[in-house]
Amino acid sequence: MLISGWGRYPLEECVLQQPRSETDLLALLGQGPLIARGNGRGYGDCAQNAACTVDMRRFNRMLTFDPATGCLAAEAGVLLSDVIASFLPRGWFPTVTPGTKYVTVGGMVAADVHGKNHHRDGSFGAFVDWLDVLGADGQVRRCSRDQNAELFAWTIGGMGLTGVILRAAFRLRRVESAWIRQTILPSPNLETAMRIFEDHAAASYSVAWIDCLAGGSALGRSIIALGEHAMAAELPAPSRTHPYDVPAKKKLRIPFDMPAVLMNSWTVRAFNAAYYHREAGKRGERLVDWDSYFYPLDALADWNRIYGRPGFLQFQCVLPLAGAHRGLTALLRVIAESGQGSFLAVLKRLGGGQGGAFSFPLEGYTLALDFPVSSRSLALMERLDEIVLAHGGRFYLAKDSRLSARTLRASDDRVAQLVEMRRGLAATSFRSSQSERLQL
Amino acid sequence: MTSEPVLVVGGRSDIGLAIAHRFAxxxxxxxxxxxxxxxxxxxxxxxxxxxxxxxxxxELDILATESLPGFVDQLAPLPAVAVCVVGLLGDQAAAETDLKAAALVMRSNYEGPALLTGLLANRFAKRGHGTIVGISSVAGDRGRARNYVYGSAKAGYTAFLSGLRNRLAKTPVHVMTVLPGFVRTRMTEGMALPPRLVAAPEDVAEAIFRGVAKRKDVLYTKPVWRLVMAVIRALPESVFKRTNL
Incomplete structure (x- = not known):
């Protein structure tokens, strides 16, 4: 079966297994290398293996919930969207959520995903109480900060390379409503955008859409969106009695692969300029429902088809705080000059919180954007890699589909430890196309 | 917020669990x-x-027919809706020569479900309300070489449900026959099926949930099957017997 990540590149012919039980899974373990796959929302080739890709979505049951602590235990294939559907009406919301709700619990652990609150709360792993991990020896190990602590640390953010995550217990947080008080702050350039992030370090949520094609004095112009969970008392009267109800949204779908040629520097430049001015006009505070605030792209099903059949590449790096301004300026200059930017570009201030031993985040700024698949894009991204390396930054493997093993090692001195850890666990039979490419 | 209970017989099956989730x-x-x-x-x-x-x-073993009245007695409370999803496709080739294999398919798809459905219907009639949902199969619409042991048992169940509906038509008790066609479940795993004719268990559950609310009599959960089976039923036997459907 042809399989790819959300970026639809690289597309690979893989044997897909869909086990229903641990017994089925054990039988697969004996047959050779494999990688677990969740809902396929990783962008690149992190959850595919030609010989054996294991679809974990049939392990989709919620197990226990403790209302005293907000701790939910669930099987790895449970979707975050289902968690929200079940628990938001009862006043609970994920403590950390990525930009799509169509991810599995196992996927969130494996990538140690971060959200718009990373600067304050850290990544998903910080809120995981325990994991059950199936090892290459067929044993299921419960691990936590106290028990099998090393396995726990390397599994969070370990991209599925320490074993198959079967179950996880993680914390939800209390919320009084399904609404977010959103504050829009337009910023004419990068420097102002970064100052706004620093000035609003106390905000619960913060993220910026950045126009990566604006050059000159407008380099890095951004729309920063801050957010706070709204208290019930802050809602308009009609919503106050039903604080968890939000209006039903119509879901749109991209029905076919759009011609790749539509995504060119002219259309994107025009879109970005129009979008900036439209959003800048919304300056100030208003109430936004949870779905529109956290998951705007989920409203557009199959949005990955807008890049056409060839697919797209995601680039996400983080630069340490000290050199972030210089590094981001250099990155944005190269992108703006190339004219290859996209309209889905995101800038975010990260905090120091790392959920696991191999997690992506570090204190500084992260920039994420996508490019249509082409040799020009690939060449551009290699130039960006060099800038990231020069500024001491690193790369987010959940987004990656083309990094070289050499660049990864140059960016991250933890790679050798991960490789050693995998050998120690006899976990080298857990392999993805990405782990092969990166020689992990 | 719990409202009247729904009984799902065959609660382990993919369709059964999907139905349970939908009503829950x-x-x-x-x-x-x-x-x-x-x-x-x-x-x-x-x-x-x-x-x-x-x-x-x-706990229920639908083939232990002597235990069925006791099973119905201990339901507390008696459900408002009872859905019978029990079924066994079996191995047609084995069922052609092995009487035990054939009998197991017949009893699992007809005897057990029909007896239990009948018992529940009587209780519902006595109480004065209730909905019976019987999952039969389009395979029961016409016997084909490929699966006629299974198909004949399902045909029997379809006829049983039809008669039960007829008998109870003047009472508030409602009987709905469900004909799902191909469904992506453990039963069909590994089979090469035409994608346009295949439904997901959740689709079947949704159709049943709506069908119960609308008091449908015979529900093809994927409407195209009504047409497909109308054509298959309309073929003259002299033609049909030579086909390989």
Whole structure:
């Protein structure tokens, strides 16, 4: 079966297994290398293996919930969207959520995903109480900060390379409503955008859409969106009695692969300029429902088809705080000059919180954007890699589909430890196309 | 928010669980009946957590027909809706030569489901309300070489449901026959099926949920099957017997 990540590149012919039980899974373990796959929302080739890709979505049951602590235990294939559907009406919301709700619990652990609150709360792993991990020896190990602590640390953010995550217990947080008080702050350039992030370090949520094609004095112009969970008392009267109800949204779908040629520097430049001015006009505070605030792209099903059949590449790096301004300026200059930017570009201030031993985040700024698949894009991204390396930054493997093993090692001195850890666990039979490419 | 309970007989099956989830999502308590039902404890917890309803596990071996009245007696409370999803496709080739294999298919698809459905219908009639949902099969619409042992048992169940509906038509008790066609389940795993004719268990559950509300009599959960089967039924026997459908 042809399989790819959300970026639809690289597309690979893989044997897909869909086990229903641990017994089925054990039988697969004996047959050779494999990688677990969740809902396929990783962008690149992190959850595919030609010989054996294991679809974990049939392990989709919620197990226990403790209302005293907000701790939910669930099987790895449970979707975050289902968690929200079940628990938001009862006043609970994920403590950390990525930009799509169509991810599995196992996927969130494996990538140690971060959200718009990373600067304050850290990544998903910080809120995981325990994991059950199936090892290459067929044993299921419960691990936590106290028990099998090393396995726990390397599994969070370990991209599925320490074993198959079967179950996880993680914390939800209390919320009084399904609404977010959103504050829009337009910023004419990068420097102002970064100052706004620093000035609003106390905000619960913060993220910026950045126009990566604006050059000159407008380099890095951004729309920063801050957010706070709204208290019930802050809602308009009609919503106050039903604080968890939000209006039903119509879901749109991209029905076919759009011609790749539509995504060119002219259309994107025009879109970005129009979008900036439209959003800048919304300056100030208003109430936004949870779905529109956290998951705007989920409203557009199959949005990955807008890049056409060839697919797209995601680039996400983080630069340490000290050199972030210089590094981001250099990155944005190269992108703006190339004219290859996209309209889905995101800038975010990260905090120091790392959920696991191999997690992506570090204190500084992260920039994420996508490019249509082409040799020009690939060449551009290699130039960006060099800038990231020069500024001491690193790369987010959940987004990656083309990094070289050499660049990864140059960016991250933890790679050798991960490789050693995998050998120690006899976990080298857990392999993805990405782990092969990166020689992990 | 728990409203009247729904009994799902065959609660381990993909379709059965999907039906349980769908009714639970609408606030109904659920009674799951199956063999070795304690192994469904994880599914019970899942349904309770997701939907905030109570789930009861009821031990039932539908082939142990002498135990069926006792099973119905211990249902507390008697459900408002009873869905029978029990079925066994079996191995047609084996069923052609092995009487035991054939009898197992016949008893699992006809004898057990029909007897239990009849018992529940009588209780519902006595109480004065209730809905019986019987999952039969389009395979029962015409016997084909490929699966006629299974098909004939389903044909019997379809006829049983039809007669039961006829008998109870003047009472408030409603009987709905469900004909799902191909469904992506454990039963069809590994089969090469035409994608346009295949439904997901969740689609079947949704159609049943709506069908119960609308008091449908015969429900093809994927409407194209009504047409497909009309054509197959219309073929003259002299032609039909030479086909390989």
């Amino acid at each position: 999502a609408a606030g109904h308590a659920v009674q799951l009946a199956a063999r070795n039902v304690t192994t469904l404890a994880v599914d019970k917890a899942d349904i309770e957590l997701r939907h905030g309803v109570a789930v009861t596990l009821c």
